Amino acid sequence: MSYKCPVCKKEWKDSLQVARHMFGTGDKPHKEWVDEQGKDKGFTFIDLMIEQATTPGNKSYVTLAEIIEKAQSSL
């Protein structure tokens, strides 16, 4: 199965790649989409990114990848 970026609809085989793409692009629409998802969960795009950068491991990407997976059905 493939996963689409919820913003620009580009496709990857792996949801983690989509998360990486979203962080990597980081423009306004991508940022806003992540911020929207994090509203009730208490995180923002920038929070995730800084956590990703300042702690070992891959937690932020996994978090975002899970959200992206869940969002696939509505795309």
Place this chain on the structure above:
Amino acid sequence: MTTTSLATTKFTVINTHVHNIDGVAKVTGRATYTFDVKLPNMLYGKILRSPHPHAKILKIDYSKALEFPGVVGVVTGKEDTLGVKQGIWRRYQDLCDEQILPLDKVRYIGEPVAAVAALTEDIAEQALDLIEVDYEVLPAVYEPMDAIKKEAPEIHEGFERNINVTRHIEWGDVDEAFEEAEYIREDWFKVGGQHHVSMETRAAVSDYTPDGKLTIYHSNQSPYYLQALMAGVLGMREGDVRVISHYVGGAFGGKFELDGAIFCSAVLSKKLKRPVKIIYTREEDFIASKRRTPMFYYVRTGVKKDGTFLAREAKVFTNGGAYTGMGATALYLTGFFHSFPYRWRGYRYDGYRVYTNTLPSTSMRGFGAPQAMFTSEQQIEWIAADLGLDPIEMRRKNSHYPGYEVPGQARIESCGIDQCYDEIQKWIKEKGKLPENRAIGISACGFMTGGIFNWFDTPYAFSAAMVTINQDGTVELYVGAQDMGQGSNTTLAIICAETLGVKMEDIKLHASDTDHCPPDLGAWGSRQTLMTGNAVKMAAEDAKKQLLEFAYAHAHIVSKTGLNIVYDLDIKDRWVHNVARPERGVDYSELVKIALRGKEGQKIVGRGFYTPHRKGMISPAYSYMLQGVEVEIDEETGKIRLIDSLTAHDCGQPINHLGLIGQLEGAFSMAAGYGYLEYMPFEDGQLMNPNLVDYKMIRATEMPPTAVAEIDTYEPEGPYGAKEAGEGLTNPTAAAIGNAIFHRFGVQMKENPIRPEMILNALKEKKEQKKSGKKNK
């Protein structure tokens, strides 16, 4: 393209002892740099600079300056440049964030605020004191880890937490690879900035004439970029802007962006319709140009106990300074070269470039890789020690090889790293036992041969060349490549002479003038030998083919060379001959005259161009090297002295032999300086050593012998098998010095430049640890 096997051809010019073609001009003082340009009716400009690291500009009143005798004009952001922004990453407009002459806000100490033109430099300087600027000083932030905090001041609107650019690289399953690892090590590093310190400071003379044309003499490393950028900011057509950069007094990655000198002189000249010259003082060059990017590096590496590399993860924050410049590229390349020259099953890099209120950081020779190697190559040495493995053999078994594909990133064609290990091993063995106060450190690395990604958004081929042949056989070679001292003019002339079969003295090279030379992306990313070299080779082959067409068709030559259908003709050393029987032939100038007659008096014109295709996103070819440095360290004072060095170097087929040695030795001095001397301390946003007294650089007395072992490889994508040699050599030295200190004392230096005080502190710390360790037992 020719079909002869070039690898086996004996060269007549390539890799022989060829003198630099600009030599006579440079050793006699005839070479005229922008610094020396003087035009009739010329004015002198000076730039008023921000004394604040972060401030709003409320008001600029320059009326008193204008009244000052001898002052001819003043320009400001509000009245003249209207907030036009510029940046070199043209493909991404939001990264074109630099207002040279700002409308409303300054973001670092030294940023231009206004510019004055006057009859003399002295008058212009005095007039600066008469300009009154009202500032509202804003809170400022200087370090990336502070700038990402929630409460940090916002430096650019819309860039949350001051994050300017992010770059991510990943291949393989990193987490799985880490799980498989039997030994994992993580380290934090602080890698320093460095100034380019070109001996010629930023310099420009702009001459705008009432017919709407602008000619600019400017010290830079890519006249085409400057032409395009200046046209962009001034709202002119590229074709109406001419940039001339004959003789550039050093650049090293710091001179292909638009700088205050070119911008302010052009804006003044356009306003006043007179030539305006701006030369930066050394201090201005330090505080208001750009620098190598300082970085915070977190590196986690997982290996098997036998030393097999499995996984690596790096997270990097860079101090971007106030503007983007070439920072986005440096951010990507540091992450990419951090993996070099090794194979990782899983590799992940997250890079964040953070705006701060310091002078912008950008590209500098090595382009992110020296920082990457300082961290990577030291950590690898420590891992080998932790596991009790031979550091060279551990490196060797994990290294790239010809045909290796960096997953999703690059395919390696030629790669001589394996032979490099042999050479250094031999060297270390021959040295035998060293005196007690000395140790050898090594570092491997690789580098790109030109960039592929078209961030400048040029519609042109990346490189182009034209060759024309005069009636006497002399050759005019036109290139857009820029010689800033590295010797590209000579290298390209060598390729032309070799290809065409003429002598070096037959070539007259034309470069550094956008009116007369084809566009070329210029001198950065070690691209010219391969890219412009390919274009020159193609142009020379084109011209040669046209010449030979006349030879094949001319009865006299056919009979003289004994040519028949199975034999080829070639030209070498001005001798047109039968390849199979080289003694049979005619003089080249004879053929040129025949060709001229055949073409009804038109010169033969050969054209060539090059743009990399199907070579991935990064670079068409990679150089490899391993360096060993013997270092003496005074245990009591921490003083470092470099004793000896050997660099085993795979740059493909060397073209310009003297130039290559020069690149090696020059890169070494710059890289050694980065290792233990050169640094840029700031206090409250103010650079504390903006002069050559307090900014220490290697001098003749500090330079050790720099032997080289050339590794014989052939790069299929490069002209005659050549690849980069200019920048990669800047990468290994700092790490090698660090590794020598590690072997001497067992201390790990995680910050550069490694200054005596840091070594002594590390030794003290080690002693204390030992003590407390003993107590605990």
Place this chain on the structure above:
Amino acid sequence: MIHDFTYLKPSSLKEALTMLEEHKDDCKVICGGQSLLIIMRQGLLVTDYLIDIKHIKELDYIQFDAKAGLKIGATTTHHTIETSDVIKKNYPVLVAMENKLASIQVRNWGTIGGNLAHGDPSGDPASVLIALKANIKVGNAKGGRTLTLEDFCVDFFETALEEGEIVLEVQVPTPEAKTGATYQKFNLLESDQGMVAAAAAVTLNGGGKCKDVRVVLGNAGPKPVRIKRVEELLRGKGYDEKLFAEAGKIASEDCEPVTDIHASEEHRRHLLGVLTKRMLKQAWEQAKG
């Protein structure tokens, strides 16, 4: 930018001193100008009159006499000193010090008088000369006076020169027999200004015990710092490496260095200790002959 001034070129020492008396506060003296022009260019020094004494031959001399010692005229260049045969023979430490003083271009034009009058605590000659018990002769239109170089160095870029006075001559007594003198600066570049520096002079008596000793540190305070406690410690003692180490410890305590971008105060103290130890040992060994 250098501010405008009137350039005065006296043809003799007498005329120079008269000019100084006439223009008082409104004038400065230039000799080699290797330091002066830098600060003038930075706008740190503005003057109405600049009196050039560089060419005054009366002050350009090196005289040596075993009894009277060494006399060096103020306008003698560093390079003249480093190539002087009598100095090489009798004061090798001065040659060694001059060899590492900046670059050959600076030594060719810069003068000993100008260097000392500048009062830079990181300047090389002062510490060595004080270790050698040098005096300095200064004078104005009314006459001259001689004081110890140690007293001449007053503070950071400040000397005992009074209005109308210039440096005339440096006087170095002939070292006693069995004297060794050494100087070393710590820097990262061979002839760079020292981060710190130490000069030591040791004189031994017939029994090989320390008869007299001086340790003077450069860039260790606002002026060259003489470490008298070390002198007390060593006098009368025999060769002992432990003593040198102890002396180093004292030196690192008694100096007054500051922190700047090149080194912290702590690091400077440490280095001064190491250099003191090393210079004393070397000087002692030299004195033994």
Place this chain on the structure above:
Amino acid sequence: MEKQLLTLTVNGQPYELYINPKTLLVEVIRDHIGLTGTKRGCSTVSCGSCTVMLNGMAVKSCSILAMQAEGAQVTTIEGLEQTGELAPIQKAFIDHGAFQCGFCTSGMIMTAQALLDENPNPTEWEIREGIEGNICRCTGYNSIVRAIDATAKGNYKEV
């Protein structure tokens, strides 16, 4: 400011100039006389790009008032050639690739020439010490040292 008369000889040619006395020697050479081979790379007597010979000695012309060169014989890079022939040191620099961008080269060559005039047979270390007042950002100095050494050994003497 009242200008003052300066007479000096540059590369064998006599000059009489009226200058502001604050004018530096390098400014007289470059701006008044028009010999732009001599460069400036700093204003702190650090880099040596402005080195010329004054009465045969290497000096940094950025830190000497032109008035102090009254009556002096100044030689600049332009004065090294004799009847169109490069001086041995210039030939050696070309043959050893002892320059890259060339901006420091004039000063470096003048320093080297003065060194060889004073010490015709320098050791390698004496050469290094002799040029340590000159910064070259490009070459790493070793090619310069080789060029000076080869000149001292007479390799570029006219035959």
